[in-house]
Amino acid sequence: MDTSSQNNLLYRSSKYYLLLPSYFWVIVFFILPLILLFTISFASKQTYGGYEINFHLDNYARAIDPIYLKIAIRTFFYSITTTIFCFLLGYPIAYYISFTDGFKKVVLMFLILLPFWTNFLIRVYSWNTILGSYGLINSSLISLGVIDTPFDLLNNYISVNIGLLYGELPYMVLPIVASIDRIDRSILEASSDLGASKYYTFFNVTLPLSMPGIISGVVFVLIPTLGQFVIPDLLGGNDSFMIGNIITNQFIVVRDWPFGSTLSVYMMGFVMIPLYLYLRYSKLSLNSVIS
Amino acid sequence: MSRKNDLKFGRGKSVILLTIVGFIFLYTPIIVLIIYSFNYSRFSSTWGGWSLQWYYKLFDDSSMWLAIKNSLLIGIVSTIFATILGTMSALVIKRFVFKTKTLFTNLLFVPIVIPEIVLGILLLLLYNLIKLELGLTSIILAHITFSIPFVTLVVLNNLKNFDSTIEEVGMDLGATPWQIFWKITFPNISTGILAGALLAFTLSIEDFTITFFTSGPGATTLPLKIYSMIKFGITPEINAISTLLVLFTTIILGVMYFILNKQEKKILT
Amino acid sequence: MLELISLSKKYGNFKAVNNLNLVVKEGEFFSLLGPSGCGKTTTLRLIAGFEQPTSGKIQLNGKDITELPPFQRNINTVFQHFALFPHLSAFNNIAFGLRIKKKKENEIKQQVTEMLKFVSLEGKSDSLPNQLSGGQQQRVALARALINQPSILLLDEPLGALDEKLRDQMQVELSNLQKKVGITFIFVTHNQEEALTMADRIAVMKDGTIDHLGTPDEIYLKPSSTFTASFIGNTNLFKCVIETKTENSLMLRTENNFVFEKFDASGDNIVGKNLTISLRPEQIRLSRNNPHKNENGLKGIIKNEIFYGDMSIFWVTVLENIRVAVSMQNYVASENVSKPFQEGEEVFICWDKKSGHLITE
Numbered sequence: 001m002d003t004s005s006q007n008n009l010l011y012r013s014s015k016y017y018l019l020l021p022s023y024f025w026v027i028v029f030f031i032l033p034l035i036l037l038f039t040i041s042f043a044s045k046q047t048y049g050g051y052e053i054n055f056h057l058d059n060y061a062r063a064i065d066p067i068y069l070k071i072a073i074r075t076f077f078y079s080i081t082t083t084i085f086c087f088l089l090g091y092p093i094a095y096y097i098s099f100t101d102g103f104k105k106v107v108l109m110f111l112i113l114l115p116f117w118t119n120f121l122i123r124v125y126s127w128n129t130i131l132g133s134y135g136l137i138n139s140s141l142i143s144l145g146v147i148d149t150p151f152d153l154l155n156n157y158i159s160v161n162i163g164l165l166y167g168e169l170p171y172m173v174l175p176i177v178a179s180i181d182r183i184d185r186s187i188l189e190a191s192s193d194l195g196a197s198k199y200y201t202f203f204n205v206t207l208p209l210s211m212p213g214i215i216s217g218v219v220f221v222l223i224p225t226l227g228q229f230v231i232p233d234l235l236g237g238n239d240s241f242m243i244g245n246i247i248t249n250q251f252i253v254v255r256d257w258p259f260g261s262t263l264s265v266y267m268m269g270f271v272m273i274p275l276y277l278y279l280r281y282s283k284l285s286l287n288s289v290i291s
Numbered sequence: 292m293s294r295k296n297d298l299k300f301g302r303g304k305s306v307i308l309l310t311i312v313g314f315i316f317l318y319t320p321i322i323v324l325i326i327y328s329f330n331y332s333r334f335s336s337t338w339g340g341w342s343l344q345w346y347y348k349l350f351d352d353s354s355m356w357l358a359i360k361n362s363l364l365i366g367i368v369s370t371i372f373a374t375i376l377g378t379m380s381a382l383v384i385k386r387f388v389f390k391t392k393t394l395f396t397n398l399l400f401v402p403i404v405i406p407e408i409v410l411g412i413l414l415l416l417l418y419n420l421i422k423l424e425l426g427l428t429s430i431i432l433a434h435i436t437f438s439i440p441f442v443t444l445v446v447l448n449n450l451k452n453f454d455s456t457i458e459e460v461g462m463d464l465g466a467t468p469w470q471i472f473w474k475i476t477f478p479n480i481s482t483g484i485l486a487g488a489l490l491a492f493t494l495s496i497e498d499f500t501i502t503f504f505t506s507g508p509g510a511t512t513l514p515l516k517i518y519s520m521i522k523f524g525i526t527p528e529i530n531a532i533s534t535l536l537v538l539f540t541t542i543i544l545g546v547m548y549f550i551l552n553k554q555e556k557k558i559l560t
Numbered sequence: 561m562l563e564l565i566s567l568s569k570k571y572g573n574f575k576a577v578n579n580l581n582l583v584v585k586e587g588e589f590f591s592l593l594g595p596s597g598c599g600k601t602t603t604l605r606l607i608a609g610f611e612q613p614t615s616g617k618i619q620l621n622g623k624d625i626t627e628l629p630p631f632q633r634n635i636n637t638v639f640q641h642f643a644l645f646p647h648l649s650a651f652n653n654i655a656f657g658l659r660i661k662k663k664k665e666n667e668i669k670q671q672v673t674e675m676l677k678f679v680s681l682e683g684k685s686d687s688l689p690n691q692l693s694g695g696q697q698q699r700v701a702l703a704r705a706l707i708n709q710p711s712i713l714l715l716d717e718p719l720g721a722l723d724e725k726l727r728d729q730m731q732v733e734l735s736n737l738q739k740k741v742g743i744t745f746i747f748v749t750h751n752q753e754e755a756l757t758m759a760d761r762i763a764v765m766k767d768g769t770i771d772h773l774g775t776p777d778e779i780y781l782k783p784s785s786t787f788t789a790s791f792i793g794n795t796n797l798f799k800c801v802i803e804t805k806t807e808n809s810l811m812l813r814t815e816n817n818f819v820f821e822k823f824d825a826s827g828d829n830i831v832g833k834n835l836t837i838s839l840r841p842e843q844i845r846l847s848r849n850n851p852h853k854n855e856n857g858l859k860g861i862i863k864n865e866i867f868y869g870d871m872s873i874f875w876v877t878v879l880e881n882i883r884v885a886v887s888m889q890n891y892v893a894s895e896n897v898s899k900p901f902q903e904g905e906e907v908f909i910c911w912d913k914k915s916g917h918l919i920t921e
Contacts (some may be wrong), residue, residue, distance in 0.1 A: 019389070022380040022439070027399050027437040033413035036420060066440045089316070092309035099301035110544060115317065117540035120532040121499060121517050126320035128526075134334075136323060169317065186643035189610050192298055192630040193637045194657040194708060206300075208647050217406060227406020230499060234521060244408050251412060251504070261416070261483060264409050271405060285393075291442050297611040298630070 041261040051258050059262035068246065068263075075242040078157075079225040082164040083172075086221045087214065089165070090172035094213075095206075097173070098180035107178070112170050124163045124234055131159050131235075155237035165232040169226065172217040179213025180206065216289055223271055243267060320536060328530035352528070356514035365427065365512060366495040368435035374488040376435070377442025382476075384443070385450045403440045410437060411504030418505065433505040434495045438559025441494060442487035449483020462506040561586050562607070562712060562744065567616035568768075569602050576602040577613070578768030584712075584746060591747045591862050591902050595791070599768035600748045604714050606786065608637050619713065631660075636705035637714040641721050642697045644689040650676070650700045651685035657708040675703045695726050703739070712744045719754060731757050737817050741747035752792050756780065764788045782917055789838040789919060794873075796839045796884050809913075812837065820856040823913050829920075836919045841887035843915040846874060846901055851910040860884065862905050874901065876909055884909055 014062065041059055043051040062068075097108045115123055130136040131153040138150035153159055191201040229244030236245075244264060250260030280287060296302070327344075332339030347482055349355060384396055414433045423429055457479070461471040477484075499514040506515060520529050564583040569577040577599045584590045591599040605611045607618060609630035618626045625633050634656075644653050654675055658668045676685055679699040689697055698718060705713055718734075719727045735758050738745045749755050755762050756776045764772045764779060764787075772779050772788040783789035786797055802813040808825040812835075822837065829835070851857030860878035867890075874886045886909055887899075901907065 018379055019387075019395075021376055021397065022383065023395065025376060025436070026395070026441060029414065029432070030398065030402060033417040036416045037413055040416060061526050070502045089309060090314050092306045096306050096310040099296050101296075106548060110548075111314065111317070113544075114537070114540060115321075116497070117493065117544075118321065118533060118537050119514060119517055120325070120497060121514055121521060122529060122536070123320060125521050125526075125529065126324040126354050126533070129323050130320060134337075136319075145431065166316070166320070169313070184643060186639045186641065187645060188300060189298065189608075189630070190637065190639055190643040190704075191645070191656070192610070193635075194704065195631045195660045196656070197631060197660075198298075198300065198303065200660060201300075205350040205645060209645075221404055223404055227408040229408060230518075237606060241646070244406070247408060247412070251415065257416075260412065264412050268405060268409055272401075275404060286397050286404070287444060287447065290400060291448055 025213075037261050037264060040165045040258050041265045043258040043261075045256045045258050059259050062259060063262050063266055068243075071241055071246060072243055072266075074240070075226060075244075078161060078164060078242060079222055081161065082114060082168060082225045083218055083221045085165050086168050086172040087217065090169055090217065091176060094173045094176035094180060098177050112173050112177075115170055117199065117241070120167060121230065121234065124167055124231055127159060127163055127166065127235060155235065155240075157236075159235040159241075160232050160240040163235045164225055164228065167231060168221040171220040171224075175216035175220065176210060176213040179210040179216075183209045212288075216291075219275070219289055227267060321533075324530050325534045325537065328527065328534040330527065330530075333527060345527040349528050349531045349535075354511070355532070357518060358511045358513045361427065361510060362496055362513040365430050365434055366492050369431050369438055369495050370488050370492045372431075372435045372436030373442050373491045374484060377439045377491070378446050378480075378484055380439065380443040381446035384447060391504065399443060400440050402437055403444070403480075407437075407498075407500040408504075411501040413502045414501065425505060426510045429505045429507065430502055430503045430510060430512065433501050434491075435497065437498070437501060438491035441490050442484075445487035445490055449480050449486070453479050485531055491529055522544075540553060561621055562746075563617075563619040564603070564607070565617040565619065567603070567606060567618065568614045569599075569606060569611065570614045576769050577606065580616070580769055582763060582770060582773070584744060586711075587742050589735070589745045589747065589758060589760045591749060591755040591762045592765055593749055593752060593755040593762050593791075594765035594771075596750055598765040600750075600765045601716060602768075603765070603791070604637075604716055604746065604748045607712070608635055608714055609633050629745060634710050635712045635714060636708050636710040637716065638698075638701045638705050638718045640716045640718070642689075642701040642718075644697055644700055644704070646689055649686050649688055650681060650692065650696075654701055654703045656704060669832055671707060675707045678706075679703045694722050695730065698722065698730065706741060706743070710743060712746060715747045715834055716744060717749055718747070719749070719751070727754075734758060756792070764791060783838065783919065785921060786836050786838070786919055789836075789917070794841055794885055794887075796841065796844070796912040798837050798839070798882075800835060800837055802829055802833045805829065805831050814879075816882070818858065819881055821913050822916060822918070824918065829918070832919070836921065838917045838919060839884075839911055839915065841885040843877070844884065844886045844909050844911045846876070846886055846888060847908045847910050849908070851908055855911050856913060857908045857910045858884075860907060860909055862901055862903050862907060864903070865903055876907065878909060 039053060040051055042055045042057070043053045044056070044058075046052050093112070097105060097112070100108060128135065132138070133150040133152075133154070135154070137153065138147075141147045142150065187209070188201055188205060191205045192198075196204065227244050228242055229248045232240050232242050232245050233248075236242075243266075247260050247263045247267070250256045250263065278284075279289070329341050329343065330339055331342035331344065347373050380399060384392070384399075389395075411433070414429075414436065417423075418425060418429050423432075453476075458471050458475055459473045466474065497514065498512075499518060502515060503518075506512065511519075517529060517532070562582075564580055564582040565578055567580045567582075570675055580599075580603065590861070592603060594600045602611065602774070606613050609625075609628060613626065614792065616626075617624060620635070645656065648656070651672055654672045655668050658671060663671075672685070676682055679702060681696060681699055681703070684692060684696060684700075687696075689700070692700065698721075701718070713736075719730055720915055722730060731754060734745075738758075747759065752894050759776060761773065763770045765793070766787050772784045774782075774784075779788055783792065788793050790799065798814050800814050803811040803813045803819060808823055809828060810822050810824050812820055812822055813819045846862075847857075858878045860876040862874050863877050863883070864875040866873045866875075869890070871887055871889050874888065876884050876886055878884055
């Protein structure tokens with residue numbers, strides 16, 4: 001940052017009142033509820049969704065019961081596979097797009113962005129018409145005579161994982177396109193010039209230099225997937241619920257807010273602690289990872 | 292000169308193949324959905340011939356129109372507030388050294404990286420504590436909360452290209468801080484602010500999770516309405532509304548592209 | 561030996577390189593010189609293989625390499641902004657080419673260490689590019705290319721990213737380096753001084769073709785076109801027609817009917833032919849006295865003096881509205897020491913009848 005603007009007289013005089021509204025908003029709508037969440041996570045449930053604050057660890061003990069633990073492990077498993085598949089499919093797409101230009105690039109970027117403006121729920125739900133017993137895949141396979149009885153593709157782990165991959169793919173592609181775009185083309189030419197094949201250039205130059213985009217992509221895919229509840233709700237069955245579904249259930253149906261809060265604290269911990277450690281280790285700032 | 296790719300980077304067979312697979316994967320559901328929106332039959336399993344009946348049904352559905360109205364209202368109001376607050380935060384972060392700067396910046400951006408469900412619950416707990424009735428107000432406040440960090444981020448990135456010495460020129464020429472902001476700073480960062488506002492609006496219109504936790508009776512937004520339709524299994528109407536959304540988006544973005552393209556050409560000539 | 565045969569490169573309708581023919585000899589320090597947009601960088605990129613020509617051939621030592629990708633050509637490049645790998649240390653940048661050739665690690669270590677010493681960067685082997693100064697980055701880029709022992713080293717405005725002091729120093733370093741390694745250097749620049757000081761031969765380019773090819777003194781003293789004459793250094797150009805002719809002298813008439821003599825024994829100029837005479841500012845002198853017997857002279861008024869320290873340029877108006885640039889060394893023992901020339905003063909501009917270069921176009 002340039003020092004001239006730091007000492008800018010204009011802003012020195014007015015900075016405090018410019019800061020106030022943002023600080024106010026962050027404190028009221030974020031810090032305060034966070035304190036509330038922690039407090040309630042140690043509370044006891046009362047009838048009609050109320051809670052009594054009487055600090056104990058029962059909720060935290062209950063949360064590591066095998067029933068919940070199993071769902072937690074499943075959530076991690078789904079999140080990691082989703083992230084890996086998003087990367088494996090998203091990187092080639094991003095790589096391809098980054099090396100197009102002109103109108104073709106505009107069209108391809110538009111095609112990646114269009115899903116953002118088409119309702120997320122609809123996009124996820126549309127897989128019903130493809131994966132169902134009478135859906136596109138099964139009916140084509142049956143009419144081709146490949147199978148007699150339809151595959152069970154819907155309301156299980158298959159449909160949930162497809163839905164997760166589908167919902168998160170654009171979030172992997174976009175930051176990677178941006179990071180490959182930022183690589184000076186003459187660096188790639190230099191690699192080729194020094195005798196590197198395209199494979200060698202890719203693995204030794206392009207891939208390491210696009211790492212910031214990959215990390216952003218991973219953050220943008222992994223975190224929402226860990227907290228996901230809509231996709232298992234719409235496409236999943238009993239074998240594919242995730243932590244998000246349990247939390248939603250506690251708040252909306254069972255009305256056990258303290259236990260729901262405890263699960264939320266755990267979830268925040270699983271997201272924030274690794275992220276914090278990563279930022280500490282890599283000496284990066286939060287906004288450099290997300291921008 | 293535009294970049295030439297005579298070395299054919301990113302043009303290997305496997306890259307092209309995976310890109311094609313990726314786009315097929317992204318677009319098959321959308322195309323299927325568009326086709327089925329014209330299906331006379333109520334069930335996606337059978338093709339009952341072409342029909343526009345689900346579109347007629349959609350236009351007659353008053354609860355759908357109410358949901359769209361709510362979504363637009365929430366989107367516009369929350370965008371205005373989030374854009375103002377986010378722009379101010381970005382200017383503050385870019386310009387000043389203050390003791391709590393790192394803490395402030397990190398707190399501001401944390402909502403982007405915590406799962407949406409947690410943010411929804413945090414706000415639900417807050418509203419419950421302060422006895423704020425769940426409705427349009429609670430949703431608007433929630434949307435402002437999650438939009439501020441995104442606007443800040445976009446404006447901050449735009450400010451990177453802004454040479455602040457021109458503000459000092461303004462000062463040198465005797466402008467007041469207020470004049471400097473409106474006559475010098477704002478015109479130069481207005482594209483960033485506009486991009487931030489567009490993002491905030493999109494996020495608001497699209498949001499399901501946080502709205503799900505912070506809405507009350509009578510305050511149904513379009514995503515909530517779609518969710519309940521899906522839950523009740525009214526699929527053909529959903530297909531129709533999503534087809535309209537795709538069409539609408541394509542037209543708006545297409546028009547925007549051509550306007551921007553024309554402007555660019557004007558600037559170049 | 562590198563041969564470019566009828567080489568062309570089109571971008572849409574724009575001919576960046578237009579039917580270019582060129583032979584670069586082995587071990588030569590060759591420069592492609594021209595204003596931006598003349599096609600010199602495109603030519604370099606075609607030689608390197610980053611771009612494919614629309615038509616034409618490139619031969620290296622008699623072998624056609626037109627279709628070969630860059631990594632199969634024994635040619636290396638030093639890029640304009642160096643294009644060092646930002647994620648690799650100086651050592652690993654230089655070792656890049658050797659690693660691809662799957663050299664043994666101890667061999668790589670030995671060669672890179674030698675190379676670092678050669679470009680005097682011994683202590684910097686672990687530094688990342690952004691921890692190095694511009695001059696150091698430049699030397700890493702050179703080392704990274706030279707370690708592969710290419711038959712040709714291409715340099716794309718390699719001094720353009722450096723500040724002026726460093727540039728002067730690197731000009732000398734580059735020339736010495738080229739002599740030491742004996743590799744053919746092809747050097748692209750828009751800076752005539754760089755080309756004149758370093759190159760053995762220069763190709764002045766214009767609109768995708770070579771306007772004049774020659775040694776630095778040839779292109780400076782005997783430019784084949786008015787473009788080259790005015791692009792290389794400063795010059796005064798006058799259009800003339802040959803009025804009369806003797807065995808070793810011509811009488812020339814300018815457009816405003818000034819007639820003067822030019823010694824010329826070439827014999828291929830005939831009466832009535834149109835040509836342009838190029839007179840360099842240093843070929844003309846100012847005088848308060850009449851011209852000598854073997855000089856042409858014109859009366860004029862000094863309009864401006866531009867002071868450069870070691871020398872000055874005087875703009876003199878002659879024949880009512882023709883501006884002529886005359887350069888003069890300062891602080892030498894001449895008549896202007898005792899009484900310097902003043903702006904507004906009436907003087908003679910004089911030039912030797914042998915001076916001046918005739919250009920036929």
